[in-house]
Amino acid sequence: MSRELSLKIALILTRKYGISMTDESKIPQDKINPTLGIEEENASTNKDATDSHFRPHTAPQSQGNPELIMNIPVEVQVVLGSTTMSVATLMNLGRGAVITLNKQIGDLVEIVVNGRVVARGEVIVLDDDTSRFGISLTELIGK
Incomplete structure (x- = not known):
């Protein structure tokens, strides 16, 4: 095959x-x-x-x-951060609740493809559309 x-x-x-x-x-x-x-x-x-x-x-x-x-679609995720909480805390979340992540403003975010971190980058506001943001790659993993 x-x-x-x-x-x-x-x-x-x-x-x-x-x-x-x-x-x-x-x-x-x-x-x-x-x-x-x-x-x-x-x-x-x-x-x-x-x-x-x-x-x-x-x-x-x-x-x-x-x-x-080259035309096969892959899912790309940008991980801003993570946290750990109990099921009880998760179940008590409601509208307006704030979840504190393990990253600070200015920290690099991870770009994940198929469950594997492939790059890191900075969150930026797009010049041509200030209502959207993107990621400026600063580090490629495995290259």
Whole structure:
């Protein structure tokens, strides 16, 4: 199975069944086959297909087209801060309640993609629209 097809399968399973891409070893075959449009076959009539499942996989020789993944949407979150509170305190929150975070004004915020911190930056007010704010990146993680 090509890497491109594997990525498509993982995305479909994540969106349709809520199965994380890190859970691929736990994905039941009965979820994979209908997603791919594969009909169940009698195992005794297709022994080669069953045996090929256990053969070593070699990577395809072509490099593929990296532009295919460039339009895949990813969720980007900006974490302003966090706090810990009891369930009782959480349940008593109401309109106008103030939650104190562990960050101060001027501290860097974290940019998180798929649960991983990828950058840090400063909160800024946009020049062209002062009713909105953005993040000016100051540090890239892992580069």
